[in-house]
Amino acid sequence: MIPLSTSTISTETIMAVEGLRKSYGEAQILDGIDFTVNKGEFVCIVGPSGSGKTTLLRCIAGLQAPTEGKTMFEGVEVTEPPAKLAVVFQDYSRSLLPWMTVQENVMLPIEGRFPKEELAERVKKALVSVGLAGKGKLYPWQMSGGMQQRAAIARGLAYNPDVLLMDEPFAAVDAQTRVELEDLVLRLRDEYNTTVLFVTHDIDEAVYLADRVLVLSGAPTSVTENIETLLPNPRNQIETKRLERYSEVRARVMGLIQAAKSHASI
Amino acid sequence: MSASAFGFSLGKAVSSQRRRARFAESMWGLGTVVFVLLLWEILSRTGMLPTIAFPSASDVLLRLVSLLASATFWTAVGNTLSAAAIGLVIVLVIGLPFGMAIGRSRWVERSTLLTFEFLKPIPPVALLPLVLLFWGPSLTMKVFLVTMGALWPFMVQVVYGARELDSTQLDLARSYRLSRWRTIRQIFLPTLLPFGMTGMRVAASIAVIVAVVAELIGGATGMGQEIAMAQNSADLPTMYAYIFATGLLGLAINGVFNLISKPLLFWHPSQRTKEH
Amino acid sequence: MRTLFKDMGLLLWLPITILLAWWFGSANSTSIYFPPLELILETFARDWLGPRFVTDALPSIGKFLVGFGIAAAGGVFLGMLIGLSRRLNAALDPLIQFLRAIPPPAILPIALLLFGIGASMNIAVIALGAIWPALLNTIDGVRALDLQVIDMTKSYRLSPAKRIFKVLLPAASPQIFAGLRVTLQMSIILIVVSEMFASTSGIGFYVLNSQQLFAVPETWAGTIVLGLLGYVATLVFVLIERRVLAWHRGMYNSLEKA
Structure with a gap:
């Protein structure tokens, strides 16, 4: 039996997204998103570009009202940005x-x-x-x-915050810096004992960081798979990525993303 | 659903939505104008506005309409516009070479720096009494004042434009052995044009302001003088009608600039409309 | 050291040449229009470095500052209100575009009718005539606020006061200052013009009056005072702008280097 995590992931749900739909006029962006996040968990949402990741994130963060469905945060429906949720935006040069x-x-x-x-x-x-x-x-x-x-x-x-919501935070930095920042986020999650919901388009990043990976389909977007990585903690850029389990999960996510892409471009 | 069909339908939905929103917005704007005019009419008819300062809106608008059919009005417009236009041509002729020289040569830039930085903030109307002394209430007086007022904003933009001419582009011209004429036409002018247009736009609005001042206070013929004359004979509707007319003139000049910048600057970022 | 001297020479040769040419060229001038520079400067010193500074210059400067203050504060405040509301902006845009197209000095007769001759008329003309650049630039600056910044202020639940004073105003400040600079220039024009148009004191009145009395050296001296007023006001403004927008220049320079 592989230890799931050194930090404490409880089975207590901190966030629940239920049947979230969002459309602009006739165009449907999100098509019934459902998932939950447990307290202390590190969840990565990964999807092909143009899959409405940012729309999903803005709905969850209470920055945008969904057309249908809802997000529950600590048992309360999200209608405005929750006080115990912090967002780290993609473009630091604009959000600082x-x-x-x-x-x-x-x-x-x-x-x-x-x-x-x-x-x-x-x-x-x-x-x-x-x-x-x-x-x-x-x-x-x-x-x-x-x-x-x-x-x-x-x-x-x-x-x-109780939950840190990160929107492709490392998309704009170079590869070496990205590696450092990934390990920083893992360390901070233990140090501050926060739940992290991390949106990315980078498959390696998602698998390396996550306890659980949610794979999105192309637009209109829904969750196609919910994969527990079951990788040992603490993670290590070399050791973790050498594990057979890592390659396995990575291959599976990669396959799903490619299927989503080819499905979208038919 | 395929991605392309999705993109297309999204674009269509958004653009028709946007068109509708824009239409609604222009209706709001029109509504406000009508509302303000109505309010003005009611307040002046019921005597809530001091009649000593405010004629009724309908009186002003009717007077404006009858002015539009009169020769006096168009002569006044012509006098104001011609002074502004002649002044702007002189500004172009002086400002372009000087601006280029300052932007391209460090020697010229440093030499003229203190003199120009001192002259620039001096309000052009400060010179009015002096030029009245020299030339009386004449076209020359007006044109001189307009030139002094409109020269700096135009020249400043030309200097920016000349600095923008980067050495990569000039190297490119040299390495392809472009003729002098083609270098000017294909590299200098396109780079300078957006700056020159911005400068001219500012210069034009200042030119009209200065011309009106020269007429209003200096007594030269034109719309400003008509305003002063109507004021002296306590003919409030005519006075207001001329003031309105100067506003319409300003709008018209702005419109002309918008019209000519589109085809001239289609490639410039300021003119690009985003494709969604 | 040598390059410094060279640069000083380069900076100073033209102004010095012009002044010397004026001084010696006009020294024995008998033309009524071009009195000797010496006489102009004597008149300037006699009139403007004396009691007239208190009786005429200070009131003009005071009215100018009050008028500019109202135009600037009003423009920024209203610009924020209008810029924050899409609907308000749509409703008021045509009206504003028309009003700002009127050459500000053209409203002088209306202000005179409303306020009569006096300080309140000068101030009203500046407040009404010079407000537009500040107003329009503030509207544009506020509307151009980055969507990601708006998201940030919302998701971190910033209070309205923080949103306005720590985010919105600083974000729009480069554009606001560009507008204020034009408002300042227009305010200077309007104080001069309004004193020329209808006043019994002030610098503008003095200059136009001396021209009408054919007192030529006084006309020149007054023109110099008006020029100095414009110069000093702009200088002070630029110094304040540099201070407030230091971050903007720093950021711009760091992007240039990258």
Whole structure:
């Protein structure tokens, strides 16, 4: 028996997406999405480009109302962005505000909610966790892409969420930085004991990170498969990727994605 | 459903939706204009607006219509426009070579920097008394003032344009041994054109403003003088009608610029409409 | 060091040449239109470095600042309201386009009828005539806010005050400042023109009055004062803009390098 995870995945559901549909006029983007996320779980949603991943994410995050169906977050239906959910956006150069220093960016969502000392403490802790200790006074545009995304993650962490929702967060960074950031997210998930829902188009990334991979079909989108990776934790970029189980899951996801693509382009 | 059919139907649905939205928006705009005119009419008829300052909307609009049929009106428009136009031609003739020289040569740029940076923020109307002293309320006076006001905004844009001419493009021209004429026509002009158009647009609106001031205060003939004359004879509907007419003139000039920038700058990012 | 001197020479030779040419060229001038520069400067010192500065220049400057302040604050405030509401923008756009197409000095007679001669008339003309560039640029700046930034403010549940003062206004600030700069230029034009049009004091009145009295050196001196006013106001504005938009220049430069 392979240990499922060193962190505690309970069977308690934290998020449930039920029959989510979204259409614009006659065009249907999401066609009945159903899945649940358990507390402490790391779930990756992977799908071919143009499969409405961003629409799905915006519906789940309460940024957009679905046409039909609903998302339950901690037992409450999502009608506006939930307080215990933090989103890390795809394009860090746009979601970090260039007129504020990194520190101010991280502080922005929680400013006024805590006394000054606690605020400073939280910001500092988040910056240290993502490896940006001492960089708080820099402006985002004075840093590399990888560092900017670290700052965006720190902002999410300081918000102290139960669920971290990440929308293709590493799509714009180079391959080496991406590897570092993947391991960073895995470490942070254990450190902060958060649930992570991670959207990506990269199959390797999805399999390497996830406890469970949800594979999306092409548009109109639905969930075609729900695969438990059953890979041992902690993950390791070399050891994990050498495992037979890794290749197996990877091949299976790859096959599903290709089927989805060819189905879509008939 | 196939991806292409999907993309097509999405595009169609969105575009027809958008057309409908745009139509609704223009209706809202029209509604506001009608509403404001009606409100104005009611308030002035019921005496809630001070009659000393406000004629009724209908009086103003009727006067504007009758003015549109009068020769005096078009002479005034012609006088204002010709002063602005002559001034703009002079601005073009002076601004283009100077702007190019400043943008391309460091020597010229540094030499003229302090002088121009001092002259630029001086309000053109400050010169009105002086030029009145020299030329009286004449066309020359107006044209000089217009030129002084419109030169800087145009020249600033030409300087930006000239700096934009990057050395890669010039190297390209040299390596393909393009003739001087073709280099100018195919590389210089297309690069300068968007900047020149922006500059001219700003210059044109300033030219009309300065011309109206020269007429209103300096007493040269044109729409500004008609406004002043109507004011002196307490003919409020005519005064308002001329003020409205200057606004319509401004809109017309803007419209002309929109019309000519489309075919001239079709390749420029500012003109591209996104395909969805 | 040598290059510094060379650059200073390059910067200064033209202004110095012009001033020297003016000084010596007009020294023995008997033309009534071009009095000697020396006489102009003497008149300038006598009139404007003396009590007239307090009685005429300061009130003009004060009215200009109040008018510009109202136009700027009003333009930004209304621009935010209109820019945030798609419907309001659609409803008001044609009206705004028309009003801003009217050359601002053309409304002088209306303001005179409403307010009579006095400071409130000068201020009203500036407030009404110079508001448009600030208003339109604020509308554009607010409407251009990035969708991802909007998503961010929503998903992190920022309070309305934070959304406006920490996100919306700074995001639109480069465009707002571009508009404010034009509003400033228009305010200067309008204070001068409105004092020329109907006033019994102020710099604009002084210059036009001295021209009508054929007091030529006074006309020149007053023109210099108006020029200096425009120059100093723009200079102060640019300094403030540089400070407020320092982040924008920094970002722009870092993108240029990349």
